[in-house]
Amino acid sequence: MIKDLLNKTKTTISFEISPLKTEDEFQAVFAKLDAFAALKPDFISCTYGAGGSSAGKTIEIASYIQQHLQIDTMAHMTCVGFKQSDIQKNCELLEKEGIHYIMALRGDRPQTMGKEQFNSREFLYASDMIRYLKANTSFSIAGACYPEKHYEAASFESDLIHLKEKVEAGASFLVTQLFFDNDIFYRFRERVMDIGIAVPICAGIMPVISANQISKSIHLSGSSVPKELENLITAYGKNKEDMRKAGIDYVVRQILDLKEHGVDGIHIYTMNWPKTTAEIVAQISI
């Protein structure tokens, strides 16, 4: 449960799933929710399409997980392109569905949004929305953080200062961007503690089970790929099953090391793959 994360009573295991874009994709994700629930995660978070393109779908999935599967659910919400009144409406819908947790994000500029519109947004940063949510709703709020710095930040230091503002605005825990090198996370965690951020941090971990993930999601995240993972992709990338096994093995070693180093939570970017997630969970639970 998220309570265990907030109280730091155990290392929580949580999943991120995405409703995706089309109706068929959405139905396919929906059909996998029971399989994810069977793995008994502490909570499941559901992403929000860029610019809120999947807002209704996020709420529908989050509601099913919360009400039907009875697993703590965190709905992602971005503020780019939204007014206070839109955010308020969304919150009321989530409240009605019994959801208590929001991952509050600024979001990226959608391709359909001009620079001028982006620059005149009502909530400038995630911390502005978090402050609003804290003052006007009873949700428990999480924020995003970036062990390798957010791509727009002028420096690692300025990103950390803004992260502190996010926590002071009301984020009660953080989830990291995905990373593949635990040393980067350990250095980040030290710096975070040094500047007085004490909230729990979930480490965002993504299994790499095919070579083309590198060119897609990993490239977008800006996360660096260590030599060991690069070598593994070179060695196994052309054989689907071997790559899957090697990718799972890498991620399992990464998670076990994080647990040994006292991480607060492991947040698996599941890519909507219950079978791969099940194998990871089985191996990290031994």
Ligand code: FAD
């Ligand atoms: P912010 O915290 O607002 O930071 C954005 C940039 O502004 C940073 O460079 C920061 O240093 C800077 N900044 C912050 N405050 C100030 C200030 N006061 N003055 C000047 N600069 C400032 N995107 C989606 O569209 N949907 C999702 O569901 C989604 N889920 C995510 C989950 C996680 C765990 C993570 C790590 C990212 C997710 N994203 C999602 C991507 C996210 O929307 C982008 O990374 C976005 O570019 C930044 O969002 P943020 O909330 O971190 O922004």
